[in-house]
Amino acid sequence: MTHKSDSIKDYIFLFLKGAGMGAADVVPGVSGGTIAFITGIYARFLAAIKSVNLEALQLLRKEGYKASWQYIDGTFLFTVFAGLITSAASLAKVITYLLAHHQLLVWSFFFGLILASFIYIAKQIDQWRSSAIASCTVGAVIAYAITSLAPVEAQPHTWLYFVSGAVAVCAMILPGISGSFILLLLGMYGHVLSAITNKELSLIALFLLGCVVGLMxxxxxxxxxxxxxxxxxxxxxxGFLLGSLNLLWPWKSVVSTYINSSGVEKPLMQKNIFPTEYVNLVGHDPQTWLCIGLALCGLLLILGIEKLSDK
Known part of the structure; x- marks a missing residue:
């Protein structure tokens, strides 16, 4: 399991890739699994997580800490998760602020990211046979259906933090399905973000424990x-990536709203509209060209990372 050729430079890049995953997982609609996939660590990441098993425990008992740590590719896992947790914790406030004040621009940028991720994963398919086309269509329909569901607001029972972590982490490692959006659907996104922001360690620990169980x-x-x-x-x-673009389309009009547990009015159902309709229905500048520019930036960023990863 170990990769002896890893140097200090490699681990710095691994930390940054983990940070990219953490940043993506904070945003409803963007998956950390997508970032792992395009930066070339997805297969190793899955293999390392899968190796945390009874055999690793037996190695720990028989041959000691070092053998067990090497078996699970421990330094790799530690580095990626250090980047992921550092990034998610430090960006929680920033992402919340940007989504509150510059929603159009944030969604446009991530629309470009996901579109490029779709292109990248589609290129991994050798031949688009009927089975691959059918599978892609099923993935797109599932993601579209999930992203069309209305988020709810859950009562933040303590046990829900564990369950939310276990369910959301499955989406976090799937390219195209966002763990944060699953949290939104469960009504726990705001509560989890609040626990991280306010450093409520017991709730964070429960959520992380759920994540560990779900990951295993x-x-x-x-x-x-x-x-x-x-x-x-x-x-x-x-297909998941293609279908999730439904959620990330920047220009939306609110069809219905609800009052959350804090007494704040939130959008419940939204529909995608054209920028030209946005001015009339919402009454704000659609910032069309800036949004298109940011979507292109997201597209080029992913394709640039792909080129760097290839080198």
Whole structure:
């Protein structure tokens, strides 16, 4: 499992890739799994998580800490998660602010990111046979359906932090399905973000424990899928990305609202509209050219990372 060729420089890049995953996971609509995939660490990340098992525990008992740590590719996992947690914790406030004050621009940038990610994953498919096309269509329909659901506001029971972590982390490692959006659907996004921002350590620990349990179980299933049905799985993931663009379309009009537990009015159902309609229905400048420019920046950023990863 170990990668002895890893140098200090490699681990700095691994930390930054983890930071990219953390930044993506904070935003509803963008998946950390997508960032892992395009930066070339996805397969190793899944394999390392999957190796945290009973065999690793037996190695710890029989041969000691070092053998067990090497077996699970521990330094790699530690570095990626250090970047992920550091980034998610430090960016929680920034992302919340940007989504509150510059929503159009944020969604435009991420629309470009996800579109480029779709292109990247689609390129991994050797031949677009009927099975791959069908799998991609199913993925797109599932993601579109999920992103069309109305978020709810849950009562923040303590046990819900564990359950939310276990469910959302499955989406976090799937390219195209956002863990943050799953949290939104469960009604726990605001509560989890608030716990991180306010440093409520017991709630954060429960959420992370749920994440660990979810990761252990789901990574095995996903790894099996990629080993047995790689091309069809890639097509399904590409479909997830394509369908999730529904959520990231910048120009939306609010169809209905709800009052959350803090007494604040929030959008419940929204529909995608054209920039020309946005002025009449919402009454704000659609910033069309700036949004298109930012979407292109997101597109070029991912394609640039892909080129760097290839080198």
């Amino acid at each position: 179980l789901f990574s095995r299933f996903l790894s099996w899928l990629l080993n047995q049905y790689q091309q069809i799985t890639f097509a399904l993931l590409a």
